[in-house]
Structure formats: C-alpha cells, structure tokens
Amino acid sequence: MSLYRSDRNLVFVLQILSAISGAVLLLIVGFLLLETLPILQEIGWWRFFSDPAWYPTSQQFNITPMVVGTLLVTFGAVSLATPLGILSAIFCQYYAPTALATIYRRLIELLAGIPSVVYGFWGLVVLVPIIGRLHPPGPSLLAGILILAVMILPTVMLVTDSSLTAIPDHYWTGSQALGLGTWATVRGVCLPAARSGLITGVMLATARALGETLAVLMVCGNIVQVPQQVFDPVRTLTANIALEMAYALEQHRAALFVSGLVLMIGVTLLVLLSELIQPQS
Amino acid sequence: MSMRRNHLTEPLMAAVVWCTAGVVTLILVWLVGDLVWQGGGQVNWTFLTTSPEKAGVEGGIAPILVSTGLILTVCMAVATPLGLGTAILLTEFSSQAGPFGRAVRLSLDILAGVPSIVFGLFGNALFSKRLGLGFSILSGGLTLACMVLPILIRSVQEGLQAVPQDYRRSSAALGLSRTATLGTLILPAAMPGIMVGLLLGIGRAIAETAALIFTSGYVDRMPSSLFDSGRSLSIHIYDLATNIAGGEPHAYATALVLMGTLILINGGVSWLAHRFRQSRLQVI
Known part of the structure; x- marks a missing residue:
C-alpha cells in the first residue's frame, strides 16, 4: 500500500524511536563486553573457575561457588514452584467454583506484583528466624529456595492457566462422556494438550529465578562457599554483584561484570529456548 | 483393581x-x-511528610517519596515516547517495518528477560561512568527506562491490536492518511490499553531495587536537582532491613507504603482493562 507524504515522515520518526528501543539490548551487551574484555584478555576465562578462591582484591577470581549457589537456589525454587503453580492453575480451571477461581486468580496476580525487596524483607524477618530455630544459623540455601519459590509461583501459575484456557472445550466434554473423572481428564487430556505452555511457564520462571537479586541477597547469608546441606548459607552471582559493586575497582569491578555476563548468557539462552518451544499462533 | x-x-x-x-x-x-x-500503625501524615533521622530509624520518608517520584518521572518521560513509537511502528506499520521490525521484536523479547542487576551494571557503566552522571536520579531513571521498555511496548501493542480492523479499513476508504487515522481514531480508541501499558511500566519501575543500587544511589536527603543522588522506596526498605540496627519498624512502614502504591496501580490497570473491554463491546 502506498503512503502519503505525512505517513512517510511519521514512519521515519517511528523507525528512529524503534531503532533506539532495539539498540538498548546491543548497548547492554556492548558495555558488558567492553568492561569484561580487558580482564578476559589478561587472565582468560578459565581462571574464573580454576582459581583457589574468590579474593578479587588479591587476584583470585573463582566464581564457581557462586555459580553453584545460583544453580542450587534456582533448581530448588523451580522444583518447588512448578508443582504448586501447576496445581494452582488446575484448581482455578477445573476444581474451584467460578467465583472462587476469580478471587484466587486475583490473589496470584497480587503475589506477582509484590516487589522482590518486600519478599526479601519478609523472608528476613519472618522466615529466617523460623529456620534459625529449626537449624541455626537461619540465613541459608533453604530460605532462598522457599522465598524464591513463592516469588516465581505466579509466573508458572499464570502461564499454565492461560494455556489451559486455550484448550478446546470438546476435549473436556469428550473425556467426561467417556466417564473419566476430573483428575483423570486433567492428567490424561488437559496437561498433555497444554504441555508447551507448561514448559514455557517453567522456563520463564527459571529465568526469573536465575536473575533475582534482592530476595536471595537478603535471606541467603551470602557466604562464599559450596553448601553441604540446605541449612548452609550461600552466595549467588547476583548477590555477589550487589554486595561488592559499591567498592569494587579495576579488575575486581571487571570480574563482577564477568559474572553479569555469565548471567546474561544463561538467561538469554533460556528465553530463546522458550520462544522456540512456544507454539506459533 | x-x-x-x-x-x-x-x-x-x-x-x-x-x-x-x-x-x-x-x-x-x-x-x-x-x-x-x-x-499499619506507623504510616500516618507525619511519616509521609518528614525527613528521616538517624539513618531512617526515626522521622519519615518525605525525601524518599520525592526521589522515587523524580526517578519515575525521568523513567516514564524517556520510556513513553520510545515505547509508543516502537509499538505503533511494530503494530500499525508492520509491512513497512519488515526485517528491521523482526529484529527489534526479538531484541525486546530478550531484553524482557535480562536480570535487573545486569541493567544496574549497564546503567552504572554507561550513565554513571561513561556519561559522567554519577550516582544520580537521572542515571537511575534512565536505567529504569531501558528496563520497562519491553513490558510497555508489549502492552501498548496489545491495546493497538484490540482496535477493530474496520476502523482502519473505513478510514482508508475515506482517503484519510494513516497518520490522520492514527491520531483521530486508533490512538483515542486504544487509549485505555495505552494507559494500562504506562501503568504496568510504572509498577515495574517502582518495584525495582537491584537496578538502582549503583545508579541512583543511597543518599536520603531531599534532592535539589536531577543530578543529585536519590534513594527510592525500595532501596530504603533494603537499607533499613539489612544495614541499620533497629530499622525494622520503619522498613515495615515503608514496605506498606510501597505495597499500597502498587495495589492502587494494579487496581487502575484492571479497572481500565475492564472499561476497555466494555467500550469495545458497545462498538461491535
């Protein structure tokens, strides 16, 4: 379709604005590389995993304990939030009366809107003392897993809920006509039909857990170590950046940007993967 | 069996x-x-209108409210034109956007997943250090603007897509330019959807902490310009809870203020979305 002159001017302006929006990602990647290249050229990738410890001011840059911490917290939170989130969505779709389902959905949306710093604060003043009474010290891998699980549960639930809504009604009626019960239908018909949506939800939740900073920073204890049990304190990559960035200089600062780059790569891979899995509408 | x-x-x-x-x-x-x-017991008019004393253990949160407001203003002033422009191009002129549009869309999808702490690193490197803005409200607001772009663009796009295709066809049949159609028909019809996008952006920005720690900084005095460091509500909660002995009561109060604001914003979003659906039903 041909365009008026005024339209062409508008499209030109819009293209400039879009180019700026699109360039933000390039700028982020560019600046991460710019800040990390000097240290990567000087000491290489490998030292970040082979150095004896993390003492960045004495040239020791081992980030392995933090990578392990991040992975453990994420894995724990995702394996807790996935069944809870999926069961919550099933509750809304197939078990709860309509009015209750609406209220429950609102509650989950409210949960999704709570800032991470508030979760962290609540975890610090309520959850950590409870865990401390069970098994000292209190700030621990377990506290991080629990808080993070509550935080990412809404993501799993809302994505699952909307993909269950998209299942055609006759799947349900057909299954009922065969005399299957509610749970048998959910397990045998609805969940398989919504599988790609479930996987997308879990991946988005994983990406969110990997990148979460404040909540884990406030409840995990932040000791640089590979934890031996769930009651041990851990430090995640994100917490490491938040704690040390304020006073980091030169190589130390660059090392923190390296951990940012590692996070960015991990999350980007997850996002791209979930886009591939998502059915094209 | x-x-x-x-x-x-x-x-x-x-x-x-x-x-x-x-x-x-x-x-x-x-x-x-x-x-x-x-x-609940601590949030009152005095708490909202006085300055913090003894690192926030006593006094109120007035300068923190002002700083938060200024950071949000900078953020939305930059993100709104960028977000609206991009969403209009991607939705209304998708045939003109072509491969460029697809690239922008992919870049925004990835941007939506970038952890907020990485935005913080980026904002520190670009705005605070490279552009020399230091720890300031301006650095913080600009960093948040980058962060809210994806959610803003996505919801404005949804608002635009919900405007019935008939509007565009009948307007084209009358010989109106697309610019005129956009200004007189599409944007007014999509206004509630656009407002939802803006509110969601504000909600995301006001909840953010990690991206602000090393861009807008910690200073809890009343800011006198956009180049001053200013502490947001979220950072105030973090600081009171982790660094200040006896900061807990006021951390609770500040968290309640933050939550109250967010619930108001979310209420606005669902009210607008509801109204949007109803007005569309009347048109059809």
Missing part, C-alpha cells in the same frame, strides 16, 4: 489440589497480613 484405584485417586487428587490452593492463599495472607499488622 483399576476401578478401585480410580476411586481412591480422584478424591485424593482433589484434596491435594484444594490443599495447594489453601497453602498458597495462606502464604499470601501471612505476608500481606504481617505487613499491614506491623506497618
């Missing part, structure tokens, strides 16, 4: 599903109830 198992499974799973919903509801009630219970 299988019949018997079936008889057991159905009520068992129903119980599990109901229990899950109960536990999740309990956690939420516990969390919100705790905030209201512990913070």
Whole structure:
C-alpha cells in the first residue's frame, strides 16, 4: 500500500524511536563486553573457575561457588514452584467454583506484583528466624529456595492457566462422556494438550529465578562457599554483584561484570529456548 | 483393581489440589497480613511528610517519596515516547517495518528477560561512568527506562491490536492518511490499553531495587536537582532491613507504603482493562 507524504515522515520518526528501543539490548551487551574484555584478555576465562578462591582484591577470581549457589537456589525454587503453580492453575480451571477461581486468580496476580525487596524483607524477618530455630544459623540455601519459590509461583501459575484456557472445550466434554473423572481428564487430556505452555511457564520462571537479586541477597547469608546441606548459607552471582559493586575497582569491578555476563548468557539462552518451544499462533 | 484405584485417586487428587490452593492463599495472607499488622500503625501524615533521622530509624520518608517520584518521572518521560513509537511502528506499520521490525521484536523479547542487576551494571557503566552522571536520579531513571521498555511496548501493542480492523479499513476508504487515522481514531480508541501499558511500566519501575543500587544511589536527603543522588522506596526498605540496627519498624512502614502504591496501580490497570473491554463491546 502506498503512503502519503505525512505517513512517510511519521514512519521515519517511528523507525528512529524503534531503532533506539532495539539498540538498548546491543548497548547492554556492548558495555558488558567492553568492561569484561580487558580482564578476559589478561587472565582468560578459565581462571574464573580454576582459581583457589574468590579474593578479587588479591587476584583470585573463582566464581564457581557462586555459580553453584545460583544453580542450587534456582533448581530448588523451580522444583518447588512448578508443582504448586501447576496445581494452582488446575484448581482455578477445573476444581474451584467460578467465583472462587476469580478471587484466587486475583490473589496470584497480587503475589506477582509484590516487589522482590518486600519478599526479601519478609523472608528476613519472618522466615529466617523460623529456620534459625529449626537449624541455626537461619540465613541459608533453604530460605532462598522457599522465598524464591513463592516469588516465581505466579509466573508458572499464570502461564499454565492461560494455556489451559486455550484448550478446546470438546476435549473436556469428550473425556467426561467417556466417564473419566476430573483428575483423570486433567492428567490424561488437559496437561498433555497444554504441555508447551507448561514448559514455557517453567522456563520463564527459571529465568526469573536465575536473575533475582534482592530476595536471595537478603535471606541467603551470602557466604562464599559450596553448601553441604540446605541449612548452609550461600552466595549467588547476583548477590555477589550487589554486595561488592559499591567498592569494587579495576579488575575486581571487571570480574563482577564477568559474572553479569555469565548471567546474561544463561538467561538469554533460556528465553530463546522458550520462544522456540512456544507454539506459533 | 483399576476401578478401585480410580476411586481412591480422584478424591485424593482433589484434596491435594484444594490443599495447594489453601497453602498458597495462606502464604499470601501471612505476608500481606504481617505487613499491614506491623506497618499499619506507623504510616500516618507525619511519616509521609518528614525527613528521616538517624539513618531512617526515626522521622519519615518525605525525601524518599520525592526521589522515587523524580526517578519515575525521568523513567516514564524517556520510556513513553520510545515505547509508543516502537509499538505503533511494530503494530500499525508492520509491512513497512519488515526485517528491521523482526529484529527489534526479538531484541525486546530478550531484553524482557535480562536480570535487573545486569541493567544496574549497564546503567552504572554507561550513565554513571561513561556519561559522567554519577550516582544520580537521572542515571537511575534512565536505567529504569531501558528496563520497562519491553513490558510497555508489549502492552501498548496489545491495546493497538484490540482496535477493530474496520476502523482502519473505513478510514482508508475515506482517503484519510494513516497518520490522520492514527491520531483521530486508533490512538483515542486504544487509549485505555495505552494507559494500562504506562501503568504496568510504572509498577515495574517502582518495584525495582537491584537496578538502582549503583545508579541512583543511597543518599536520603531531599534532592535539589536531577543530578543529585536519590534513594527510592525500595532501596530504603533494603537499607533499613539489612544495614541499620533497629530499622525494622520503619522498613515495615515503608514496605506498606510501597505495597499500597502498587495495589492502587494494579487496581487502575484492571479497572481500565475492564472499561476497555466494555467500550469495545458497545462498538461491535
């Protein structure tokens, strides 16, 4: 379709604005590389995993304990939030009366809107003392897993809920006509039909857990170590950046940007993967 | 045998599903109830209008409210034109956008997943260091603007897509330019959707902490310009809870103020979305 002159001017302006929006990602990647290249050229990738410890001011840059911490917290939170989130969505779709389902959905949306710093604060003043009474010290891998699980549960639930809504009604009626019960239908018909949506939800939740900073920073204890049990304190990559960035200089600062780059790569891979899995509408 | 198992499974799973919903509801009630219970008594007019004293243990949060407002203003002033422009191009001129549009869309999808702490690193490197803005409200606001772009663009796009295609066709049949169609028909019709996008952006920005720690900084005095460091509500909660002995009561109060604001914003979003649906029903 041909365009008026005024339209062409508008499209030109819009293209400039879009180019700026699109360039933000390039700028982020560019600046991460710019800040990390000097240290990567000087000491290489490998030292970040082979150095004896993390003492960045004495040239020791081992980030392995933090990578392990991040992975453990994420894995724990995702394996807790996935069944809870999926069961919550099933509750809304197939078990709860309509009015209750609406209220429950609102509650989950409210949960999704709570800032991470508030979760962290609540975890610090309520959850950590409870865990401390069970098994000292209190700030621990377990506290991080629990808080993070509550935080990412809404993501799993809302994505699952909307993909269950998209299942055609006759799947349900057909299954009922065969005399299957509610749970048998959910397990045998609805969940398989919504599988790609479930996987997308879990991946988005994983990406969110990997990148979460404040909540884990406030409840995990932040000791640089590979934890031996769930009651041990851990430090995640994100917490490491938040704690040390304020006073980091030169190589130390660059090392923190390296951990940012590692996070960015991990999350980007997850996002791209979930886009591939998502059915094209 | 299988019949018997079936008889057991159905009520068992129903119980599990109901229990899950109960536990999740309990956690939420516990969390919100705790905030209201512990913070409610302290939030009053004096708390909102006086300056913090003794690192926030006494006094109020007036300068923090002002800083938060200024950071949000900078953020939305930059993100709104960028977001609207991009969303209009991607939705209304998609045939003109071509491969460029696809690249922008992919870049925004990835941007939506970037952890907020990485935005913080980026904002520190670009705005605070490279552009020399230091720890300032301007650095913080610009960093947040980058962060809210994806959610803003996505919801404005949804608002535009919801405008019936007939509007565009009849307007083209009357010989109106697309610019005129956009200004007189599409944008007014999509206005509630656009407002939803803006509110969601503000909600995301006001909840953010990690991206602000090393861009807008910690200073809790009343800012005198956009180049001053300013502490947001979220950073105030973090600082009171972790660095200040006896900061807990005021951390509760500040968290309650933050939550209250967010609930107002979310209420606005669902009210607008509801109104949007109704007005569309009337048109059709």
